[in-house]
Amino acid sequence: MNAAPADQIRLLDVQALDVRLSQLAHKRKSLPEHAEIDSLTKDLLQLRDLLVAAQTQESDTAREQTKAEQDVDQVRQRAVRDQQRLDSGAVSSPKDLENLQREIVSLAKRQGDLEDIVLDVMERRESLQERVGELTERVTSVQAKADIATARRDSATQELDDEAAAATKEREAVSAVIPADLLKLYEKLRVQQGGVGAARLFQRRCEGCQLELNITEVNAVRAAPRDTVMRCENCRRILVRTPESGL
Structure with missing residues (x-):
């Protein structure tokens, strides 16, 4: 699956908003x-x-x-x-x-x-x-x-x-400009992975499962085109590359 780097970054914004909404719901209940x-x-x-x-x-x-x-x-x-x-x-x-x-x-x-x-x-x-x-x-x-x-x-x-x-209103606005197929994959993974469907690759570590990529995985990510939607080999979440990814 391909998606513009900007859309993948926006997906992280949606993920952050979903985490915030989950936190608010938990706080409300508690x-x-x-x-x-x-x-x-x-x-x-x-x-x-x-x-x-x-x-x-x-x-x-x-x-x-x-x-x-x-x-x-x-x-x-x-x-x-x-x-x-x-x-x-x-x-x-x-x-x-x-x-x-x-x-x-x-x-x-x-x-x-x-x-x-x-x-x-x-x-x-x-x-x-x-x-x-x-x-x-x-x-x-x-x-x-x-x-x-x-x-x-x-x-x-x-x-x-x-x-x-x-937060819901902001999520709707951000989600509206993300490609439907990318958003659909994210929603599916979010359900499967306990509320986290997309994670940032930070200093060669997936922030979803908190595991560091091995050299082979790092090279594969580094070689992939910027619009390729990457998946963490460990947790299978969408792995979003940023300038802090350590590539």
């Missing part, structure tokens, strides 16, 4: 913010699950407290009614009076027991409310950190995308 956001997201999920559980418990306890307070109120109202009957003198039978007095004592004890229950429920609810508040603050804090990390990631990503877009 931004530290990705791992940070993943970690914060996991923390958020766990905290939100804990928060929902705590809120559910607090809600259940609130209903339990309401029920306990209603029980106390019912006993209190009944005790008040009994006391009013007792104080009114409407009950004259000694036996009925005794039963009424016994019931008032029993209701007082029952009220005391229920009030203890209310206090216990209130203490548990207060503890749960503190837990909900603590978890809410933690969720807010971690969410803020996640938002900041996301903003940093988006900013870095945009910067890399802009640089990649500029």
Whole structure:
């Protein structure tokens, strides 16, 4: 295959741009913010699950407290009614009076027991409310950190995308003037050779495989016409001659 020396030099420019695009893609994928956001997201999920559980418990306890307070109120109202009957003198039978007095004592004890229950429920609810508040603050804090990390990631990503877009545009412009058959060979080799399809011959060394050409290979390259597209005998990449090739 033949191609003008200038076109072969341009191929090195395309190769350099492809390497740069690959580096940018790797850098974009490897931004530290990705791992940070993943970690914060996991923390958020766990905290939100804990928060929902705590809120559910607090809600259940609130209903339990309401029920306990209603029980106390019912006993209190009944005790008040009994006391009013007792104080009114409407009950004259000694036996009925005794039963009424016994019931008032029993209701007082029952009220005391229920009030203890209310206090216990209130203490548990207060503890749960503190837990909900603590978890809410933690969720807010971690969410803020996640938002900041996301903003940093988006900013870095945009910067890399802009640089990649500029490199892609430049690559398209350079590729447009390279012969189609030379560019096709380069693309094929680039896929086969891990992203490097063309390499400079520098000081008798192929910069693709980093191996130095032996004397026979050097003489063959030196004798070949300048428009001949050379291939490295070791890695088979396109070997581009320059004034620094050491020929």
